Amino acid sequence: MNNSMDFLLWVKGPAFEIALFIFVAGILIRVIEILLLGRKADLSEARSSDVRAGIRTVLNRSIPESGILKKAPFVIIVGYLWHICWFISFFLFVPHIEVINYLLGISWPGLPNQFVDTAAVIAMISLLAMLIYRFNHPVLRFISTREDYLVWLVTFLPLLSGYFAFHHTFEPYAMLLGLHILSVELFLVIFPFTKLMHVITVLMARWYNGVSLGRKEPENQEVQS
Amino acid sequence: MFTQDSLGKILKSHGVSRRGFIKFCSTLTSMLALHPAMAAKVAESLEKVQRPSVIWLHFQECTGCSESLTRSHAPTIESLIFDYISLDYHETLLAAAGDAAEKAMHEAMQAHKGKYLLVVEGSIPLANPGFSTVGGQSNLDVLQNVAKDAAAVIAVGSCASFGGLPNADPNPTGAVSVSDIIKDKPIINISGCPPIPVVITGVLAHFLTFGVLPELDNLGRPKTFYANTIHDRCYRRPFYDKGLFAETFDDEGAKKGWCLYRLGCKGPTTYNACATVKWNDQTSWPVEAGHGCLGCSEPRFWDGGGFYKALSLPDSDVRKMAGYAVATGLAAGAIAGIANKIKKQDMLKQHEVVSVDDWDDKS
Structure with a gap:
């Protein structure tokens, strides 16, 4: 590997294949294993549609519980800010949409770069703020494991390297782009085996809880779920 | 053939006016991203300097780089530059052929030993010396011989700079760049397929004016044009x-x-x-x-x-x-x-039913 172009080609070629393999296979292994664990059949009669109850819980648990904003304003505000800005940085930047279109054949309009750039900065600040909060909160620090810090780092690196690549902070650009893609590959590789898996399992868990609670709800009455 | 006249004298004899020369120097100064005040210095030094001998070698290439160089419009700086150098050997452009051409090259090498500029166009095949030869000599031998006494080597085009098209996967000829072979000379890469004519002439002009090669980036390219x-x-x-x-x-x-x-x-x-x-x-x-x-x-x-x-x-x-x-x-x-299911079954089998009576027995 003599130069940055060789590095970029390696990162976009063999390294991407390896990362994609581990990411896809890893997620499937985890999801199938969870599904095959099974649960005892719920013999109670469904009060309403399982699908309705499931979807309802998936959606309404994305909205903060009433009163929680006062109890934990930092976690709620920064948590939302982080997730929304990360979403914008990843899904609404045109070069990223090109990759998704290439991989999955689906495409959507992107945002102008200035918006994405701002979102990426906010996302990085949010992540840093959450790390400082974690360090300073005695309980949070006590329950934090090495995995938590690893996940933080691997999530932060693609944002930082992407920011540098976009702004051509260092030369040559091919090296910066290569490092950015490599950091994303690292993210993909650890994704299925760490808490990052919550992106998928959070939906499964909410669905399961929703269906379960849906069977318990009194007839013609919405329950708080 | 190997005139020792100064550039100023040569240009005058070619009918280039003082005004035209100063205009050229100003253009050159701005092109090389130098301070405007440097124009006078450039003019001064170019006027006095002797035309350096340039030997231009062709290896595995398409001559597109030479074509690019010749696509300059008279009387632009590109064509003027031709008066500034003594292009003693260039397989595409020289009138002589065969032994006479070879002789011209060797004469130039002798007359300007250690001072001439070597320009290389094309990559060098290493898989088999027979893949590309000139007058029965392999590209590798020619390059090593001519580079030995050169002041500097200018690799023109992406083939000479990085291997280019011949080096593309699966690289059947084992093509390499000039810098893969020549290690003991200053090398400047003017990459591009082909390079911009002004970049080729600009680098030559820089060498003429300052006697050294311009500042290079990490791939050996002049920062003036590749920054x-x-x-x-x-x-x-x-x-x-x-x-x-x-x-x-x-x-x-x-x-x-x-x-x-x-x-x-x-x-x-x-x-x-x-x-x-x-x-x-x-x-x-x-x-x-x-x-x-x-x-x-x-x-x-x-x-x-x-x-x-x-x-x-x-x-x-x-x-x-x-x-x-x-x-x-x-x-x-x-x-x-399935492994989890089997484990669960095994654990269920091992499950021992106990009652309060068992507790009493044990205690």
Whole structure:
């Protein structure tokens, strides 16, 4: 590997294949294993549609519980800010949409770069703020494991390297782009085996809880779920 | 043949006016990104300097770089520059042939030992010396012989700079660049397929004026011309920032001159001066003509994953790999699930039914 172009080609070629393999296979292994664990059949009669109850819980648990904003304003505000800005940085930047279109054949309009750039900065600040909060909160620090810090780092690196690549902070650009893609590959590789898996399992868990609670709800009455 | 006259004298004899010469020096100064006050110094030193001998060798190439150099419009600086150097050997341009041509080269080498400039166009095959020969001599032998007494080596074009097309996968001739072979001489890479004529002449002019090669980047290219990416200097850049892209070569976006990133433009990774210097006497350049940058001044640009594939896209058969991953994931997940079930069954079998009476017995 003599130069940055060789590095970029390696990162976009063999390294991407390896990362994609581990990411896809890893997620499937985890999801199938969870599904095959099974649960005892719920013999109670469904009060309403399982699908309705499931979807309802998936959606309404994305909205903060009433009163929680006062109890934990930092976690709620920064948590939302982080997730929304990360979403914008990843899904609404045109070069990223090109990759998704290439991989999955689906495409959507992107945002102008200035918006994405701002979102990426906010996302990085949010992540840093959450790390400082974690360090300073005695309980949070006590329950934090090495995995938590690893996940933080691997999530932060693609944002930082992407920011540098976009702004051509260092030369040559091919090296910066290569490092950015490599950091994303690292993210993909650890994704299925760490808490990052919550992106998928959070939906499964909410669905399961929703269906379960849906069977318990009194007839013609919405329950708080 | 090997005149020792100063440049000033030669130019005068060629009918170049003082005014024309100063104008040329000012253009050259600005082209080399020097301070305007340097123009006088450039004029002063160019007037006194003796024309250096230049030997131009052709190896595995298409002569496109020489073609580029000759596509300069008289009396532009490019054609003037020809008066500034003594091009003693150039296989495409020289009138002599055979032994006479060889003789001219050896005479120039003897007369200007240690002072002549060697310009190389094309890559050097190492897999078999017979793949490319001149007068029965392999490219490798010629290069080593001529480079031995050269003051500096200028690798013109991407083939000489980085291996170029002959070096592209699977590289059947084992083609390498000049810098892969010559290690003990100053080497300057003027990459591009072909390089911009003004860049070739600009580097020669710099050497003439200052007696040294210009400042180089990490790939041995003159920073004066290769410090910025095409993307950073592109007139279509505002469209990139606004998120306005041409999707095909004939859609509305293409007609409106929007960014060509999605059509595979390699501008962001390519360092060259096309966007500012342009081509054919500043007429146009590839992106202005409606085609994305191919990245021709970067190493391995032929293997860069396709000219019409957006830069951010993976460069591999991801569908096949995703297929393998799905199959592996499904199989491994199923195996893990079955293993868990067996474990559960075993634990159920081992389950011992106990009652309060057992507790009493034990205690």
